[in-house]
């Protein structure tokens with residue numbers, strides 16, 4: 001069977017590259033992945049999956065796009081080939097799709113594929129292959145620069161392979177195409193909706209750069225990514241003439257500027273590494289007016305949940321004290337968050353062993369890779385572990401042309417997409433294959 005999985009996956013290569021480049025060309029930001037979701041839903045439906053979309057997948061969060069933005073995204077999706085029927089069900093911004101394959105009794109496994117793009121201007125030079133070959137994003141300022149276009153394609157590939165081996169499977173497989181990973185909001189909505197409450201095994205994967213000298217394709221797990229909290233702050237003060245009566249104003253710009261300085265001065269912690277960044281700051285209305293408002297986008301991160309929480313508490317204290325100092329108000333909104341991420345050792349062993357049976361796919365001798373950044377898949381992992389399940393995030397290694405989130409980001413899709421499909425399908429077969437059920441029965445007979 002592992003040989004068949006390899007053959008089926010590699011036979012999908014051109015189709016997978018086609019999916020990936022189509023998603024890349026029509027990149028959509030988090031909660032606006034309407035075209036992407038509609039096409040995924042249509043494909044899963046055609047393959048025979050039970051398909052959940054819209055209200056059945058997620059729930060509105062704190063930062064849903066405003067109606068004008070949703071309408072514009074819907075219009076774009078309609079004129080670029082989105083599936084009109086499914087678009088109606090995701091037009092409210094509850095994007096994402098879940099495909100369910102039920103194969104009788106048995107455990108439940110969920111696979112997560114994130115599908116959102118980033119707010120980045122794509123490299124328009126001829127050196128950048130998507131530009132040269134005509135599949136660069138058609139939307140200025142929106143780009144797949146993290147490989148989630150590839151993840152969506154991998155999910156569709158796995159969906160197709162599983163249908164091909166359905167008669168050899170038992171249990172339930174849930175393919176979760178998750179929106180809004182970059183803003184750290186999409187995973188939480190899926191968790192809160194209860195889609196992971198009965199899941200014993202949870203898998204995801206991320207396309208990653210092969211290191212110099214490395215020739216392997218798959219790493220069974222990863223860890224070390226940081227817990228993070230995204231915070232938006234709005235200071236509101238009072239405008240006044242900057243020369244005639246500056247004392248009558250309450251200066252929001254000063255409160256914001258003071259906050260920036262102090263945030264970077266939060267003490268390091270012996271509990272773990274920390275990060276803080278103020279990414280944007282907009283304040284004021286005119287040169288000669290005391291600024292009556294200021295808005296900031298902040299993130300704090302930590303090596304573990306405890307030290308991330310420390311950073312968040314310190315940030316709140318500084319914001320409130322700066323506001324107090326300048327006589328303005330401060331409104332703080334938590335826009336997204338995630339936990340630190342660590343794969344489960346036993347599941348990593350199982351992934352490595354299953355992938356090792358494939359042909360044309362090589363597994364890294366190290367089970368786990370230390371990774372940076374943050375990843376909201378960690379919220380899903382936490383939920384699965386709460387009821388005794390296991391989770392891991394694989395790394396799909398290939399050649400990548402720029403840093404993650406860089407405007408020149410591109411990866412070798414023809415190389416890694418079929419291998420990633422084979423790897424995830426192999427793990428699913430290892431967990432849900434009929435041979436496993438027989439094995440379990442056999443063990444029960446021995447026990448009794």
Ligand SMILES: [Zn+2]
Pocket residue numbers: 146147148206
């Ligand atoms: Zn990513």
